[in-house]
Amino acid sequence: MATIFENTDMSNTSGAINVERRDEKEYYSSEEGQAEPLQTLDDHDVSRPFPPMPGEIEETHQLTVRAVFVGCMLGAVVGASNIYLGLKTGFTFGPQLFGAIFGFGILKPISRLSENGLLGRFFGGYFGPKENCTVQTAATAAGGLGILCVSAIPAMYRLNLLSDLPQKDIGKLIALIFCAGFFGVFFVIPLRKYYIVHQKLTFPTPAATAYTIRSLHSGRSGAIAARKKSLALLISFSTTFLFKVVSGYAPGVIFDWHVGWTLFRLGFTSIISLDNYGWWIEFTPAFLGAGMLSGLNASWSFFGGAILAWGIIAPALVKNGLAVGVPISTDYPLVSYQSLSSKNFETFIATPSPRYWLLWPGIFIMLLYSFTEVALSLGPMFTSVKKMSVNPVDWFKKSDEDDEDEDLSPVADRIPTLWWVVGLVASIIMSCAVLAKLFSMNVGEALLSLLLGFIFSFIGVQSSGHTDINPISTVAKASQLVFGGISKGAQLALNPSLTLNLTAGVVSAGSAAQASDMCGDLKTGYLLRAKPRNQFIAQLCGALVAVFLSAGLFLLFTKASPCIINPPASGECTYGAPSVSAWAAVAVAVTSSELPIPKTSGYTAIGLGIAAVLTLVLKTFFIPRKYWVYVPNWNAVGLAFVVPQTYYALAMAIGSLGNFIWQKRNPASHDMYMFAVAAGIVAGEGLGGVFQALLAVIGIDGSIYGTPIGCPGLVFCG
Numbered sequence: 001m002a003t004i005f006e007n008t009d010m011s012n013t014s015g016a017i018n019v020e021r022r023d024e025k026e027y028y029s030s031e032e033g034q035a036e037p038l039q040t041l042d043d044h045d046v047s048r049p050f051p052p053m054p055g056e057i058e059e060t061h062q063l064t065v066r067a068v069f070v071g072c073m074l075g076a077v078v079g080a081s082n083i084y085l086g087l088k089t090g091f092t093f094g095p096q097l098f099g100a101i102f103g104f105g106i107l108k109p110i111s112r113l114s115e116n117g118l119l120g121r122f123f124g125g126y127f128g129p130k131e132n133c134t135v136q137t138a139a140t141a142a143g144g145l146g147i148l149c150v151s152a153i154p155a156m157y158r159l160n161l162l163s164d165l166p167q168k169d170i171g172k173l174i175a176l177i178f179c180a181g182f183f184g185v186f187f188v189i190p191l192r193k194y195y196i197v198h199q200k201l202t203f204p205t206p207a208a209t210a211y212t213i214r215s216l217h218s219g220r221s222g223a224i225a226a227r228k229k230s231l232a233l234l235i236s237f238s239t240t241f242l243f244k245v246v247s248g249y250a251p252g253v254i255f256d257w258h259v260g261w262t263l264f265r266l267g268f269t270s271i272i273s274l275d276n277y278g279w280w281i282e283f284t285p286a287f288l289g290a291g292m293l294s295g296l297n298a299s300w301s302f303f304g305g306a307i308l309a310w311g312i313i314a315p316a317l318v319k320n321g322l323a324v325g326v327p328i329s330t331d332y333p334l335v336s337y338q339s340l341s342s343k344n345f346e347t348f349i350a351t352p353s354p355r356y357w358l359l360w361p362g363i364f365i366m367l368l369y370s371f372t373e374v375a376l377s378l379g380p381m382f383t384s385v386k387k388m389s390v391n392p393v394d395w396f397k398k399s400d401e402d403d404e405d406e407d408l409s410p411v412a413d414r415i416p417t418l419w420w421v422v423g424l425v426a427s428i429i430m431s432c433a434v435l436a437k438l439f440s441m442n443v444g445e446a447l448l449s450l451l452l453g454f455i456f457s458f459i460g461v462q463s464s465g466h467t468d469i470n471p472i473s474t475v476a477k478a479s480q481l482v483f484g485g486i487s488k489g490a491q492l493a494l495n496p497s498l499t500l501n502l503t504a505g506v507v508s509a510g511s512a513a514q515a516s517d518m519c520g521d522l523k524t525g526y527l528l529r530a531k532p533r534n535q536f537i538a539q540l541c542g543a544l545v546a547v548f549l550s551a552g553l554f555l556l557f558t559k560a561s562p563c564i565i566n567p568p569a570s571g572e573c574t575y576g577a578p579s580v581s582a583w584a585a586v587a588v589a590v591t592s593s594e595l596p597i598p599k600t601s602g603y604t605a606i607g608l609g610i611a612a613v614l615t616l617v618l619k620t621f622f623i624p625r626k627y628w629v630y631v632p633n634w635n636a637v638g639l640a641f642v643v644p645q646t647y648y649a650l651a652m653a654i655g656s657l658g659n660f661i662w663q664k665r666n667p668a669s670h671d672m673y674m675f676a677v678a679a680g681i682v683a684g685e686g687l688g689g690v691f692q693a694l695l696a697v698i699g700i701d702g703s704i705y706g707t708p709i710g711c712p713g714l715v716f717c718g
Contacts, residue, residue: 046207047200049408049529050214062130063534070106071138071538072545074099078143079546081686083553085286086150087564087575088689089643093293094517096209096524098233098679099139104132104216105230108223129217133530134538136209140521141542142549145181147513149554151579152506157558157565158584161499166558166565172438173551176503179431180453180510181543185536186424187454187511188518189415191461192532196523197407201465206520210527229676236680237687240285244688247283248695248702251717252710256647257281261712269333275712276325276335277310277354282647286685289678291655299649299656301633305640306649309362313604314354322600323354328572329713336572338644349598355644357601362641363582364605367477369612369634374459376620413531420536431507439503440496445486449504452479453511460516465523472516476509477586484590497591502583514543553690560693560701578642612638 078095086092104127111127153173156162162169195201216226247255259281260274274280291299314337317323325335337354407414431450435441441449456479460472483504487497518539525535558564563573564580589595595602612634619631640649659678663670695701711717 067134071135075139075142084689095143099136103135155584184511184514189420203523206523232676240684249706285681287651288655289682291652292659299652301636303653305637361605365638453508456512457515560696
């Protein structure tokens with residue numbers, strides 16, 4: 001189904017990679033074995049709830065303990081995978097379809113066993129589409145907030161703004177994530193009324209999730225399709241999980257093929273440059289899956305950006321003395337060009353590493369591209385704003401009789417105004433108290449960060465509702481500019497300025513991202529005629545899980561790989577953490593008296609940024625839509641400048657190409673299994689990475705019991 005991969009430097013986390021939207025068919029096998037289409041997105045007006053299915057059973061229990069529990073567990077799997085993937089490259093993927101399909105596969109068999117008798121009292125009875133919606137709601141909420149732990153929060157540690165060990169700050173971390181997460185959940189309710197009921201936005205992925213759930217419950221045909229999808233998801237997930245865990249004990253043989261190093265050992269000495277610039281092959285299922293889900297345009301733009309940045313510009317910089325590397329071996333000519341220090345930017349102005357030099361053009365491209373894309377997509381919002389009352393109080397008032405008729409959810413099923421208003425006020429008070437006590441922000445600064453989160457959520461929901469692209473993390477970098485100006489105006493010292501900048505960024509970006517995700521989730525429920533009040537409760541349960549899950553996983557990963565928050569001078573680390581570097585760099589830049597950017601890097605950033613904007617304008621106004629697939633996605637190009645691991649771009653390019661061939665050769669099989677396979681391998685590697693971190697913490701991982709064969713310098717490279 002339509003999905004989105006986010007870049008935490010900009011997602012879908014500090015920005016988003018465009019995803020090719022496709023109105024896909026779901027297929028099932030008839031009794032004769034032929035593939036027959038189910039309903040597609042074109043068969044129904046997605047601004048209105050689905051009509052009841054023939055013979056539909058009334059669901060008396062839509063909000064159940066089993067649905068919330070399974071949803072939270074599935075969301076935890078996706079959340080863990082997203083933190084792993086986010087620390088690798090900044091990519092994340094949404095839990096909606098994963099939770100919908102896997103939730104059906106788990107609960108449908110249980111419901112059949114327990115519809116009658118004693119078991120029914122404990123496990124519930126009939127499992128229908130509305131309860132399935134509750135599962136994906138809880139999964140979506142529980143799988144969120146990981147963006148904070150792969151971007152601004154670790155950036156605070158890199159800048160020495162918190163304790164030397166995250167374990168000492170666990171209370172601070174939980175409180176900060178709690179503020180962002182729950183404020184976003186409570187103010188999403190008026191957004192539902194405005195964007196889903198009034199504007200009737202499409203929300204491609206949530207709509208696709210609703211159609212998937214409906215098809216899974218469409219009688220025998222749906223059961224057949226559900227079994228196939230669930231089995232494909234389970235096989236791809238478990239196989240990839242095992243592969244990832246085993247590869248940790250011989251990474252140079254199973255996972256990473258360092259072609260340059262191998263040829264160097266065979267006598268081709270100059271070819272070692274391939275390894276020095278990061279060009280090797282990694283058999284990473286997660287990014288093969290990411291390429292399948294992102295499509296040709298985004299994936300090949302990412303790969304093209306990697307070639308431009310790390311195949312052309314970086315070698316040219318080194319050759320002309322504009323950038324330098326860091327030797328990492330005394331026995332072999334191994335040099336790291338990926339070093340990045342956020343603690344001594346002054347040195348990097350005079351003698352930058354290629355990674356630091358490329359960081360600024362990458363950030364500038366993504367910022368300009370995302371802001372331009374948002375500006376071009378906000379036309380419908382400005383049109384609708386003209387019809388709104390100028391009094392903000394009217395936005396939150398109970399609708400009049402005409403508005404009540406416009407909302408096709410029964411009044412008794414809606415979220416009571418008292419619920420979200422009281423929760424919103426309580427979350428604001430709590431946030432102000434937490435930010436003042438733990439992070440030295442005054443009430444005005446705390447309220448401003450919350451207000452910015454509210455404003456950014458409008459942009460995120462509008463963009464994702466129309467295009468399926470959520471640029472929150474990129475747009476939220478505007479908060480760093482705002483608070484950079486505030487800190488300079490108040491003449492704060494450097495560390496208090498950095499703390500204010502990143503703390504405000506956590507709150508504004510986290511709350512806006514949470515609200516955007518939850519609004520899309522409410523769209524799924526609106527189409528399925530699920531009760532919004534039930535979804536709201538499931539969202540609160542899932543958000544609570546997300547708070548503790550995100551903080552706990554952050555502690556786990558940083559304990560297993562301390563280089564996440566304390567990168568070595570060479571820049572060598574299992575996790576590239578590009579979002580962390582970007583947030584730290586922007587924070588330092590906007591709080592410093594002078595921009596810590598090499599002049600040549602700045603000029604290049606301006607030139608490429610202008611090229612990105614012009615390309616997007618030409619594409620939007622002058623190029624027919626059918627040719628858009630051939631126009632480079634500069635968001636993805638900019639991401640390649642920030643992410644030094646070129647093998648991720650290569651894997652995504654291969655995955656998207658394989659997916660394209662599969663779709664052309666066997667469209668029925670592709671539409672039946674593609675998402676299940678792709679989501680399974682993405683989540684499988686992510687959870688495998690989490691398990692590897694656990695093994696490292698207890699001291700039985702590959703670095704102790706594995707082999708370094710195939711690794712450069714014969715040093716373990718897992």
